Amino acid sequence: MPILPEAADDIKRIENAARQAQISVRGAVSIQVYGLNRLALVQERTRLLRKLEFLGSLVLDLSAVADNLENMEVAEKDLPSRAYAVARIRATVSRALAEIRNLAKPDAPFSAMVRSWIEVFKADAGAPTTSPSAPLGWTAEPINEVIRT
Incomplete structure (x- = not known):
């Protein structure tokens, strides 16, 4: 089971980047938390x-x-x-x-x-x-x- 990042700064950085890119904050955090950007999945x-x-x-x-x-x-x-x-x-x-x-x-x-x-x-x-x-x-x-x- 995936573990949330320990540092709140990481989530805040993800949230800020998502807002700047005008994409879903929830989606961006989910991608990071669940590792959806792993190379095999992206490919x-x-x-x-x-x-x-x-x-x-x-x-x-x-x-x-x-x-x-x-x-x-x-x-x-x-x-x-x-x-x-x-x-x-x-x-x-x-x-x-x-x-x-x-x-x-x-x-x-x-x-x-x-x-x-x-x-x-x-x-x-x-x-x-x-x-x-x-x-x-x-x-x-x-x-x-x-x-x-």
Whole structure:
């Protein structure tokens, strides 16, 4: 069981640093007391965030590709091929979203962090973009509907 630091000055220093950084004092003290900044934990959280960023970009990019492909003019004979390609892309997006949802389950490691990431992702995905790589008319409302925690 973790032991609180003996010197009150240490807690006060942590409290002051947290206030200056405008973060939760309780959280900062908990991180220090429970040793949540141990290298292995930091590396695991970083690995998980990288995985979430990869899955998130995969969802957005593949959704945009499917949307563009669906709106593309093709010859009548190519309609079944286009429909198949769009369905496969959307299935891959669904698998990526399912993986994100699994990472947010209460029994998953760092699930609170994942749920926070999802909220930011949903907000960002629904926001208008000025990026030249975003297709014209692209919207991400379906992403907000699909990710539910």
